[in-house]
Amino acid sequence: MKTNxxxxxxxxxxxxxxxxxxxxxxxxxVLYTKSIIVPLIFMYYLITNNYKINWTxxxxxxxxxxxxxxxxxxxxxxxxxxxxxxxxVYVLLLKLAVDDFKYLKLNxxxxxxxxxxxxxxxxxxxxxxxxxxxxxxxxxxxxxxxxITLSLLCFFSIINYLKKVNYTFFCLIVMCGCFMISDVxxxxxxxxxxxxxxxxxxxxxxVFSYFFMATYFIENDRYHQRQRVKL
Numbered sequence: 001m002k003t004n005x006x007x008x009x010x011x012x013x014x015x016x017x018x019x020x021x022x023x024x025x026x027x028x029x030v031l032y033t034k035s036i037i038v039p040l041i042f043m044y045y046l047i048t049n050n051y052k053i054n055w056t057x058x059x060x061x062x063x064x065x066x067x068x069x070x071x072x073x074x075x076x077x078x079x080x081x082x083x084x085x086x087x088x089v090y091v092l093l094l095k096l097a098v099d100d101f102k103y104l105k106l107n108x109x110x111x112x113x114x115x116x117x118x119x120x121x122x123x124x125x126x127x128x129x130x131x132x133x134x135x136x137x138x139x140x141x142x143x144x145x146x147x148i149t150l151s152l153l154c155f156f157s158i159i160n161y162l163k164k165v166n167y168t169f170f171c172l173i174v175m176c177g178c179f180m181i182s183d184v185x186x187x188x189x190x191x192x193x194x195x196x197x198x199x200x201x202x203x204x205x206x207v208f209s210y211f212f213m214a215t216y217f218i219e220n221d222r223y224h225q226r227q228r229v230k231l
Contacts, residue, residue, distance in 0.1 A: 007043040014040055015207045022203050025196075030203065031072045037207055038065040045214040049221055056092050057217050063089045064210070080138055083146060090149045090179070093213075096220065097156040097172065104163045117158045125151045128184055133191040143187075154180055168223045171216035178209030 014037050021029040042061045046053060067085035070078045125147045136143070157176040161169040182205040189198035 004044050004047040007040055007047060011037060011040040011044060011211070018207050019204055022200055031068075031074075034203075034207065035065075035068050035072050037210060038068060041210045041214045045217055048214075048218050052221075056095060060089050060092045060213070060217075063092070080142075083138065083142060087142075087146045087149055090146075090153050093176075094149065094153045094156065097153060097160060100160050100169070100172075100220070100223075101156055104160065106163065110159075110163065113162050114159055117155055117162070121151045121154050121158075124180070124184070128187060131188070131192050133187075136191050150176075150180060150183060166223075168216065168219035171212045171219055175209055175212040175216050178205045178212060182206040182209065 014033055018030055018033045018037070021027075021033060038061060042065075045057075045061075063085045067082045067089070070081035070085060129144060129147055133140075154176045157169070157173045161173045182202045185198045185205075186202040189195060189202060
């Protein structure tokens with residue numbers, strides 16, 4: 001058995017429990033179980049990467065954990081704390097995606113897919129933010145900034161994958177897709193139309209997205225090592 005196997009095994013067990021508790025509509029157990037998912041996937045990443053981690057990826061795990069803790073505590077300002085925590089996660093991930101982008105060489109043929117990707121993501125973001133949200137407690141400008149940050153992250157992930165199709169950028173684009181799906185259904189369920197199906201999809205996609213995030217980090221480290229060797 002590999003040394004990273006137990007942490008990955010317990011991560012998937014925790015994800016399965018979150019899904020089970022969500023099906024049984026035990027929201028308190030969902031929140032408690034979700035709070036251990038990030039530490040488990042962090043241990044998997046750390047062990048797999050031979051206990052090496054840079055500050056950007058370390059902060060991503062930290063703010064993911066803090067965001068889940070804010071949701072768990074559920075005090076008056078927990079919504080603001082969770083939103084700012086996950087927005088910082090997206091800012092840090094955007095930095096990584098842009099760093100990857102710098103290694104790619106673009107040409108005139110890339111203009112069309114870039115414009116299509118930008119239009120597609122902008123349409124989704126604008127459509128969601130233009131809904132008539134009546135139960136928002138925070139300043140709407142925070143959600144606009146949050147949406148722009150996530151949209152930029154998704155844009156660069158798509159461009160990276162289209163320009164260089166590999167496993168690293170595949171994990172990046174799946175991770176970003178999961179984040180967008182989770183956030184879209186979370187916002188619609190919480191502020192626009194409260195349906196159990198929306199809440200279930202948001203939770204289900206979010207907990208499994210962390211696996212793709214950790215895998216992207218692992219492959220990203222290996223990718224940059226290969227780039228340094230070539231230089």
